[in-house]
Amino acid sequence: TERKKAEEALRAKTEELNRYFDNSLDMLCIANTDGYFLKLNREWEVKLGYSLAELEGKVFLDFVHPDDIDITIEAMQKLSQQEKVTSLINRYRCVDGSYKWIEWNSYPDGNIIYAVARDITESKLADEKIHNQMEFLNTLIDTIPNPVFYKDINGVYLGVNKAYLEFTGKGASDFIGKTVFDFEPPEVALKYENADRELFDGKGKQSYEFKLKDKDGIEKDLI
Secondary structure, three states: OHHHHHHHHHHHHHHHHHHHHHHOOOEEEEEEOOOEEEEEOOHHHHHHOOOHHHHOOOEHHHHEOHHHHHHHHHHHHHHHOOOOEEEEEEEEEOOOOOEEEEEEEEEEEOOEEEEEEEEOHHHHHHHHHHHHHHHHHHHHHHOOOOOOEEEOOOOOEEEEOHHHHHHHOOOHHHOOOOOHHHOOOHHHHHHHHHHHHHHHHOOOOOOOOEEEEOOOOOEEEEO
């Protein structure tokens, strides 16, 4: 009787874990350090389009983008040495031949790997779009013959154009990530900060005059 009760409790717990496993919105994976998928949840079918039968028991490197093979093998070596691997990002081939960006957190237990993966394709594409827009913006600004800089709402320099660098004789790293307080005495920097804030607050002020030393150290009046 006690053995039957234990078997029934184990069966119930196993069913409970399987329901959790299959209903997770993350891609859950049990693999081994030999590189084979052992057990996957249904979310893999949703994300990649293959049936579980087409994935389980297969070599997972066969689905990894060729350019991501090396970083995936490197992660496998760490897992084989019983080191956990977090925030690994690689691409997996879908059934239609396209690829999706997947972020992994993996934990080894002997030769078994337990991993949680998440499809981050949309955020990666959004980041790429923003990156391309910033590259276009920087290229456009660099064509302007006058010195140009731009800041965020906190007064931190985000970028400067070529004309600005030629005028000052400095490099972009001398400005980007810094504020006017890194270049001017506190009382002067505070004056410029207040002027910037008026621009951000939209109080009608469109420009202000300021002084800037050129590459020869001569202070020039600019607007």
